[in-house]
Amino acid sequence: MRSHRSDASPRRRGPRAPLTVAVIAATVAAVLLAGVHFLGGPSTAETGGSASPAVSGPDGSGTGEPGLSGESKAVYSYQKAVRESVWVGTGLDSDGDGKEDRVAVDIVRPGEPAAKGRKIPVVMEASPYYSCCGRGNESQKKTYDAKGRLIRMPLFYDNYFVPRGYAFVAVDLPGTGRSDGCTDAGGRIDVQSAKVVIDWLNGRAHAYTTRTGSQRAAASWTNGATGMIGKSWDGSVANGVAATGVRGLKTIVPISSISSWYDAYFSQGVQLVGSAPTPGTLIRTVETDATGARCAAVNKPLGDQAARSGDWSPIWSERDYVAAADKVRASVFVVHGLQDLAVRPKEFGRWWDALAKAGVHRKIWLSQTGHVDPFDYRRAQWVDTLHRWFDHELLGYDNGIDRAPMADVERTPDHWTTDTVWPPRAAASVTLSPGRGAKEGVGTLGTSPGTGTAAFTDDQGHSELDWAEQAATSTPDKAGFLTQPLGKALHLTGSPELTVTATPTTPTAGLSAVLVDIGPATIRQYGSGGLGITTLVGRTCWGASTTADSACYKQTEADTTHVTSTVFSRGWAALGTCADAHKVAALAPGKPCTLTLDLAATDHVVPAGHRLALIIAGTDRGFAQRAADRPTITLDLARTSLRAAAVGGSKTLTAALG
Template sequence: MPIRTRFTTWRPLATAATAALLATAPTTPAAADPGTARESRPVYSYDNAVRESVWVDTGLDGDGDGRRDRVAVDVVRPREPARQGRRIPVVMDASPYYSCCGRGNESQKKTYDADGRVVQMPLYYDNYFVPRGYAFVGVDLAGTNRSDGCVDVGGRSDIQSAKAVVDWLNGRAKAYTTRTGTERAKATWSNGRTGMIGKSWDGTIANGVAATGVEGLETVVPIGAISSWYDYYFAKGAPLYDSGPDWLSHYVNSPDARARCAAVQRELVEGAPRTGDWTPLWTERDYVRAASKVRASVFLVHGMQDLNVRMQHVGQWWDALARHGVERKIWLSQTGHVDPFDFRRAAWVDTLHRWFDHELLGYDNGIDREPMADIERRPDQWVTSPVWPPRGTDAVTLRPAAGDHPGVGTLGLTRSTGTETFTEDPGRGESDWATHIDRPTPDKAGFTTVPLARDLRIAGSSRLTVTVTPTTPTAHLSAVLVDLGPDTIRDYTAPGEGITTLTDRTCWGASTTGDSACFKETRARTADVAHTVVSRGWADLGNHASGLGAPLTPGRACTITLDLAATDHVVPKGHRLALIVAGTDQGLIDPPADTPTLTVDLSRTSAHVPFTGGTAAFARATAGQTAAVPTPTALHGVGEPRTTHRVPEAAR
């Protein structure tokens, strides 16, 4: 993996023009010299804030009605800066969820007064940041809530919905005071500096807009976000859900958009065949390929057990950003698809505050000199890394070998010969395989190290290159890395995906009668486990030769590489690391049309796993150890993963 650069040095933001404004502005914390200020403070009235709506011209006609689409933009901003002749930066969340599904752990929706002005803006961003001298902008993606157009699920319409707003904030796009009127609205109060934030689809839009290189977008904070939409629906051809982007578009489109967006729905069906073939539709929705255009800094947050927007999206995006020297920061939790506001609230609000102060106000608060990564090692126990993955982390080639019993082998550095065979069983998955790792079962081939003599850290993305011979024209593959040993982890398969929502509330910012800054608290929901799944990857074997699926020839060997999701996990001393190769991972990929038996050629199979310390660290951890199997510990564990199709933002 490439070496990760640290943050670039702090960038002074004051031009001659802004310096002149600062010199004449009142000396309040929010107006202080960016070279000396440390923190924006809540000195402005939230109750008296300006609340207004505008409709921004996207330049597109996605619904084909002959008129250019306008997207609705609700703004909450402090009244005082404009009176003082100062322009302010923007925190922006562009979302399809503001009316259909709700935002956050409490599924909040936008509400409006009789004049159409926003009363409740979901989440705490406006409550917290507006009193500190920021504007908050909530954008309804095209086709949702009060916007024209159609949702195209990460495509041109979705991305242009938000990009056009960044352009408007910088004086490059037109906006109007009503959806159909001609009276222009100008963002004379904005200094153009914009930070986009959001969880799931919202964060995905932030990634996509950053990949356009739009001027004025200074930072993005994607939380549980997609980096390439193909990888949301497929893993190298293996289908992850039983429906495609047309279902998702229909789900979030407003009722009137559903009536006028049949053409877009057809394009989504035709462009995303359930064969898993890579098509031009997926190329348009692959932001990783455009990482070279990213100008904004990136503060990425993700749950390492997120089985909705999986960690595959983190590894490829992070690596691409690293290759292009993008300023970046990362938090990795043990949760599933959960916002950091709901698993590390106080630390998150403080860190996000300082991040926006640094990136949008130019305050030299030291956040650029702090560790790049925060990783949750145990529930509510966090460690940091100066860079991520840590320096000295290298991919180590691990080789599976046959053991004394069928399907129960070893994992080490030495190439072996022989084969292992397993038969597709769509009724079993990773929890079954790991639980029975030391027993011959017909549905998997398992390979384990000896108990480790010292801790061994995995940090980054893994991959498995495997040569298999199928007995049928179709076959799916799963590869799973497992930490074998007792631990206490967040219960990511339970409701809440690692958190329990409580009844008491804490407040983060100012409130009004219609918009409270107080939200329900949470605590970690944990489980005692005998093993922990560290990383997963899947593939349709019919994709072994290209990005297009094809029938297999029974009896003919195929070689394919599965990408395993990024992670950061320490396998403790005394535990074992296991590699499992099997067919359908129940609940996580759909089964193939046939029920194949697959024979693995061990001499042509290898896993490439990023260990901190590289090959030497792995050799030290496994040196001088016996192959004795530890006595199993009976623990209640976590449930079998289930990812029945849902919108990326799971409403709770």
């Protein structure tokens, strides 16, 4: 199993509202197709105050030097900030019109530092959503006046950080907003076009004052130190840019973001449902009709070559940032929801592992929400932490955040714990084996190797919640294995792996596996429309405002539900990938096949008195595309085992199992 070991030497290069098929499909489609984000901002202008100001540097300027203590302070005027737009040449001609693509870059920066000859760092977000779909919990878009001058940025980044001595830079990805070219769903065009903006900020690329003109624009006001941030697609591009090793990118903050686009569409050969069928259909939701027509040649391969068979192809290699993690020079602050069903936790798990191996300086927040921004589930702490992170990484303040606990993990709604490193150093690999139980159809889960077989028939009409509710009941569509009630809490962390030897009756077969905490609990209602939050009427303010750009955003609170079982890790695989993980092959009915199924990264405590269940079944309705066949699958229990990381290792596991 992959434990996401986090203590590699640092390299400073840098329900139960029911989760129905309709809810899952609508939620995931809304996030991936429409670009809905859960980060707030009002649509009406308000006058708002800033959060409590922190301590400035010795000169009171809010722009620090390495080794300075304290925090940047809101000493610059947001109302008088410089608001400008430039178009950066990308060196690409993605739409084939014979002209270099230029991407639109909107900038808000304090005017005072440049007037005094001081250069400032940049907080940057590159997004396809600024014009088509909006950003945040209130779907804010960029707004311009009649002359095309920027008057409002989405989200709070400019309102909060510009008065503290940062510039905020918002990039329209190619083919969206006011940019040329074609977007390509996290591919070379997206990544190169965001990277070249960092090159421009560091004097290595050219920008222009208009979309088509020849007058150059210089970034003489910045020192080039850049931190990228973004949620979903935006954060995915930040991952991709970091994986180029571009100089000047000091840190990234990817929120609910993709690290390998294959995993957004497939899981070990199984096509996942609820998202756009291919990257080509996804990008058509952010491009205008005119751009879509112009970019048909780019979009078509993203549909045709992204094989629905689940086979790996060059499309996915180009969009696999994990493979280039050893090039990352920036620090990485990962934020993800452990119940994110749109960008699944497997995405951050593999990325975290690779970054740890490369010695990258990291930090992580893990919530119990779905696809939600931390601004909307832990607002005050998030703004404070992000402020300290950027002050340390971009301004050089010695504020202690690099010595603070690496991980914040939400255990129950609004209850958080911290870990010095993640996963905790006390985590060690353990093996759990399924076995035949005294009750027909309901097996055991323990440390003794299993014997015999267990069989189930793919129903294609049941989901993980159906299986969890009936974990202790024999049903023909699943094989369930349960521990006895735990005598001691069991803390599982990292990415579990299930090795199975299975014999199908048909040429195609899909497998699903879920880990379930069986016992009463109050959890965030991640399957609801709010994905675990409820949006309220009142607002709080985070930064300075103008008449057109308010710093005040709707408050939220946890949307909770009471359950008797909680699925906390899940995974899917086509049994036909047992011979080659990158290719789905036809199976020989009656012939056993062995594969290792990767379950999603998790960090979950099964309380004393609860039971841990492993459920293995066929099609997971609402998550996995139905297989062509409906096989009966027989598991060889002697050759089936679950490997996970448990805090306290085998000793704690033995104590928990009694």
